[in-house]
Amino acid sequence: MDKRYQKRIERYWTKMEHKATEVFSNIDVDEWFDYWHTHLDWDGKGNARPENRARALALTYQFLTLAESLTQHRKTEVQCFAIVKANTGDNAVYLHSANPNGTPFPHLYLDVQWGVTNAAFMDVIDFTTHEVGVFGNASEHTYFVRKRVV
Numbered sequence: 001m002d003k004r005y006q007k008r009i010e011r012y013w014t015k016m017e018h019k020a021t022e023v024f025s026n027i028d029v030d031e032w033f034d035y036w037h038t039h040l041d042w043d044g045k046g047n048a049r050p051e052n053r054a055r056a057l058a059l060t061y062q063f064l065t066l067a068e069s070l071t072q073h074r075k076t077e078v079q080c081f082a083i084v085k086a087n088t089g090d091n092a093v094y095l096h097s098a099n100p101n102g103t104p105f106p107h108l109y110l111d112v113q114w115g116v117t118n119a120a121f122m123d124v125i126d127f128t129t130h131e132v133g134v135f136g137n138a139s140e141h142t143y144f145v146r147k148r149v150v
Helices: 003-025 051-070
Strands: 034-041 077-083 090-096 130-136 141-148
Touching: 003 077, 034 130, 051 077, 051 090, 090 141
Parallel strands: none
Antiparallel strands: 034 090, 077 090, 077 141, 130 141
């Protein structure tokens, strides 16, 4: 990889990590969530190269685990999950809880097939604590990552 490109892309990922850190530091984890989410690759640069795609996935998982740790002290349940899409700009971490908007809780993951072992996830996801599921058809898949149900 070209050294100039490497410097630029490292600056980009550092910027995305700082942006996500700021977003998570500004949420009130004791409030309710109605599919609150944030994206981790705002400019979609993860789509450019395989190593960028891996970095976008790693950043998504990093902030999913952060969301889980931030909300674990609550007396009421919060669902934390991530979605991973072909377009890395669509990768996101979600928080969802009972809420006054009438949005159903818990999220039921209808038609999600759990137990996926996609090679892209093997070096990033800790499969002892998390599981991956897939939803979609042959033209587009949405992967879900969540803490294993005990």
